[in-house]
Amino acid sequence: MESPESWFHRRATHFVEAQVLFHLNQAGVLQTLRQGPCTAAEVARTLDLDPAVTGTLLDYVFGIDDLLDRNDAGQYSLSAFGDQVLARYSDSQSDKEKSSINMFDVRVGAYGPVWQRLGGMLKKEVRHGIDFHREGRFAEKGVTKLARHFAGTICEAIDHLDIETALEIGTTTGLLAQLSERRPGLALYGLDKSSRALDETKEALHLEHCDAHLIQADFLDVSGWAGNIKSERPGLIFSLHFHEILAQGVDRLVGALRELQQRLPGWVVLALEQPRLPHSERGSLEETLWLYGQSNILIHHLIGNGRILSREGWVELGELAGCLKVTDTSCGYLGYRAFTYHL
Incomplete structure (x- = not known):
């Protein structure tokens, strides 16, 4: 049986990583990593992203999940498992460059506004459809x-x-x-x-x-x-x-x-x-x-x-x-x- 401490940190990590992966994907980072190994700085330069934030997020995903590999030169790439995940959640399996990846688009993207206002909904302070809306474009x-x-x-x-x-x-x-x-x-x-x-x-x-x-x-x-x-x-x-x-x-x-x-x-x-x-x-x-x-x-x-x-x-x-x-x-x-x- 899992310990209370393990349960707590696992749930917290899953919550945070889902947000991280959603935004990395939306910014094109996962697509870039599909093309081959590159450093966080190279990814940031290619996509015009903040290099410090990009590096921190990739380091986090590498540290807590099996999606990424990192070599001695500091280059990130998809692991064999990571490639399987992206293939499973891509629109196309034949054209990696042009396919889009549905990575927590519904749960994090479309329903992000709902989770942010969940406390207000619970307390009857705000109502969906009146005070705010989900982001349907992600769904x-x-x-x-x-x-x-x-x-x-x-x-x-x-x-x-x-x-x-x-x-x-x-x-x-x-x-x-x-x-x-x-x-x-x-x-x-x-x-x-x-x-x-x-x-x-x-x-x-x-x-x-x-x-x-x-x-x-x-x-x-x-x-x-x-x-x-x-x-x-x-x-x-x-x-x-x-x-x-x-x-x-x-x-x-x-x-x-x-x-x-x-x-x-x-x-x-x-x-x-x-x-x-x-x-x-x-x-x-x-x-x-x-x-x-x-x-x-x-x-x-x-x-x-x-x-x-x-x-x-x-x-x-x-x-x-x-x-x-x-x-x-x-x-x-x-x-x-x-x-x-x-x-």
């Missing part, structure tokens, strides 16, 4: 990277259901481009209430030479967008963001599903969600899965921008909406499941 790359793991699940549903039209709710995932490539005959739609998200999606689709009809609307306002869908046959509505829609209440989402049954009968809704894991199963689950799940609940419930349901809860949601059939299958990644609601 977007993380969502895109996460979404890649679900293109196969969506394609399986498309093939199984013989779908010709697909509509994504929340368009910043990059999934529309992936579906266009994997299923070129598919009619694609993207729905988002954010004009900025739609502009970014439009640019990304253009760069990928993909075509999709983009609609600015709130998913819950079904009457405001359903009439724009042109399809003679039932299609698929899918999203990684139904937990965020749930922040507006179960009744509103259930009501939207019921209205969809009237406006788009025969369509299928696919919710790709990581359900809340039972605490009784903690001992039998992989630590990565359990920790990710708890963080997912924390960051959404803390600021009220989402609700994470249990597996039974997601199934019950479709049953409350009166769906003809509700099924759920594993996505094969981090406990995510595909909840299918037949309208």
Whole structure:
């Protein structure tokens, strides 16, 4: 069993190192070290950074972690383990120079303002969304990277259901481009209430030479967008963001599903969600899965921008909406499941 002293210093070190690695990555230091050994001064000169601060931070990471090596000439480089870490959290594994690295972007970057004001939130002095906001720009790359793991699940549903039209709710995932490539005959739609998200999606689709009809609307306002869908046959509505829609209440989402049954009968809704894991199963689950799940609940419930349901809860949601059939299958990644609601 770990001693109280070891527990304390380990937790404190993890907190500090996460901040250090996030900022080193944002400044381009980790990318520079991927290119080959160099001293802290050389890194600072290349990136126009403060040499003393750069040296102190690299010395700290080298001293407390296994990510870096340092030779007798004082040159830093990624260790074999460090290279594995960066490869795992990079957008591209084939082009090290141009790929971006998601290093604590969500936990430290996007939610940094939340942690800074956590005491005020606890004491009811400040409220997220009114007095301050998270830095969503840091979370977007993380969502895109996460979404890649679900293109196969969506394609399986498309093939199984013989779908010709697909509509994504929340368009910043990059999934529309992936579906266009994997299923070129598919009619694609993207729905988002954010004009900025739609502009970014439009640019990304253009760069990928993909075509999709983009609609600015709130998913819950079904009457405001359903009439724009042109399809003679039932299609698929899918999203990684139904937990965020749930922040507006179960009744509103259930009501939207019921209205969809009237406006788009025969369509299928696919919710790709990581359900809340039972605490009784903690001992039998992989630590990565359990920790990710708890963080997912924390960051959404803390600021009220989402609700994470249990597996039974997601199934019950479709049953409350009166769906003809509700099924759920594993996505094969981090406990995510595909909840299918037949309208």
